Amino acid sequence: MKPPKARILIVEDDPAILNGLRDVLVFNGYAADGADDGRSGLNAALGGAYDLVLLDVMLPTMDGFSICRTLRRQKPTQPIIMLTAKGAEEDVVTGFKAGADDYISKPFSLRELMVRVEAVLRRSGKPTGEERIQCQGIFFDGRNLQAVRGAHSQELTRREMDLIVYLHQNQHRIVPKKELLTEVWHYADADIETRTVDIHILKLRKKISLLDEQVRLIETVRGEGYRWSV
The missing domain is CATH 1.10.10.10 (Winged helix-like DNA-binding domain superfamily/Winged helix DNA-binding domain)
Incomplete structure (x- = not known):
């Protein structure tokens, strides 16, 4: 079995989206872990060696912007993609100000997801399997x-x-x-x-x-x- 191309943490409270994202990432050769609330997501991100964090904005116990700011302070080079509501321009701006590397608006296509994931990993210097x-x-x-x-x-x-x-x-x-x-x-x-x-x-x-x-x-x-x- 080939080792994964990268390790990705998904912080998302909707079980269907969380499981769907995890399945898609694993299918494309990545290792994927999940957290369904903000506090456990932050703890996982701080305690683990993840190449990328996919981070929802609206989460129980702690919102995505607060998580992003904390991660950026404690792990300055951590790649982060925010998951925002479709058309929520204010969330996009706030996400970038908090330190996100990119964002994906829900609902999104699987193709768009993989393109953005690979682009952020490539910019961060993480292997994407195509080098x-x-x-x-x-x-x-x-x-x-x-x-x-x-x-x-x-x-x-x-x-x-x-x-x-x-x-x-x-x-x-x-x-x-x-x-x-x-x-x-x-x-x-x-x-x-x-x-x-x-x-x-x-x-x-x-x-x-x-x-x-x-x-x-x-x-x-x-x-x-x-x-x-x-």
Whole structure:
């Protein structure tokens, strides 16, 4: 089973909409959790490593605008899409002022939902499963999970592709191992002892070397982390 492309939290008190959104997101390859009131939604968003929060405006115990403001203060980079009533322009303006990245007006089509979800994830630097990267003569294809050079190719796992995408997007700096555990593996506790990052890096280097033994794309900076070499 492939790991999910991203983790999404849905905060929505209407059971039909909540379950429908969850089903659609899971069908499209995402992991989706739900909360049906504002307070539990805020707690889930603050306590979990979510790539995106879909946030309704009208909620029991705490409204969506208050949740958005709190999230923006405590998690400044958290991507948020507000779910607003159709034609409620004031809600849209208030949502953006509260810090939302985008909004979707109810009722919405499933196609519009996925387009907006993928757009916000792409802007935030989260993998959407469609990434394609060309570097030092090697083409990394996120759609088909392959690394290709000329007539030769190596199969990639989804996690390996997500790792490539994250390092490539942050190529201007050294990326600590703990950050990779949080942002790529979605570990809630990045202080745990694990060699999973090192093992994935070793496997990736071997696959890249089989395509071109002269290419060194992932540099280890001892005691600090990893850096993408261009």
